[in-house]
Amino acid sequence: MKKILVPTDFSENAVTAANYAACLAKESGACLILLHTETNQVAIAESTLVMDPDPTTISGCKLKLEEQAQQIQAEYLLNQPIETLYRTGSLSLVLNQEIKNNQVDLVVMGTRGTTNFLGKLIGTNTAAFIKTAVCPVLVIPPKTAYGQIKRIGYAADFQSDERFFLHQLFQISEPLQAEVYVVNIKSERQLKTVTDDQVLYYIQKEFPESNLHINQIRENDVVKGLQLFAEQNDIQILAIAMQDRNFLEDFFHKSVSRQLALEAQVPVLALPIHPYTGQPKLNHQTFW
Numbered sequence: 041m042k043k044i045l046v047p048t049d050f051s052e053n054a055v056t057a058a059n060y061a062a063c064l065a066k067e068s069g070a071c072l073i074l075l076h077t078e079t080n081q082v083a084i085a086e087s088t089l090v091m092d093p094d095p096t097t098i099s100g101c102k103l104k105l106e107e108q109a110q111q112i113q114a115e116y117l118l119n120q121p122i123e124t125l126y127r128t129g130s131l132s133l134v135l136n137q138e139i140k141n142n143q144v145d146l147v148v149m150g151t152r153g154t155t156n157f158l159g160k161l162i163g164t165n166t167a168a169f170i171k172t173a174v175c176p177v178l179v180i181p182p183k184t185a186y187g188q189i190k191r192i193g194y195a196a197d198f199q200s201d202e203r204f205f206l207h208q209l210f211q212i213s214e215p216l217q218a219e220v221y222v223v224n225i226k227s228e229r230q231l232k233t234v235t236d237d238q239v240l241y242y243i244q245k246e247f248p249e250s251n252l253h254i255n256q257i258r259e260n261d262v263v264k265g266l267q268l269f270a271e272q273n274d275i276q277i278l279a280i281a282m283q284d285r286n287f288l289e290d291f292f293h294k295s296v297s298r299q300l301a302l303e304a305q306v307p308v309l310a311l312p313i314h315p316y317t318g319q320p321k322l323n324h325q326t327f328w
Contacts, residue, residue: 074112
């Protein structure tokens, strides 16, 4: 992991994400990039007008960016200078373009409360972006303080080839020397199948020397099972493949009350199905 990109709107939640990313950059040796995006679209009646922000807004935002970078640099004493980027346009489009231009390995984003589904917990901007992101996105809940990342959970359904996503995950876990816990939740009525055995065999064969643990848990409520597993095994990050977007929405939506009750929220790592770097070449080809 060489480059971490943090989009910021200078809000409290964005600052939380930037601070988390700074700790992550220091621990992994990665470069940190701060990006602020101003929309250049204004809705007028039933049409959309594209307008550039005024010079005062531009200079003010650039100044805030530099101040935030200087503050982070002074507080965390990063080994490399922080790069700042100011862009105009759609956040998702700008982010994906800058990911490719700067060969970014990870995006770290803050959250913002809204009223709709996935947006309830992570905010409309973050929710919209992770569905189209071309690199892994780490979602940081409000007021999350960084702690050394020793254990990363990966929610697996064993219905598809998990190895493509695990290759992405190891690019993040290995520089941190973190253990990866693959967890598959099955209901009491579901039996272990031949497909399960095949998936487990090929995962272990693909990553023979990796710091990898595989767990299968009986629990009728998948979301509850994942939450309990994260709590009981001291999981610092929970990774989820973006191929199952409905599940991701279900996880965030149902976890709100429980997370708030526990006053502890686990950052979630969304792994894209189509990373801009392309799918890795598997060591052992197979068909499910």
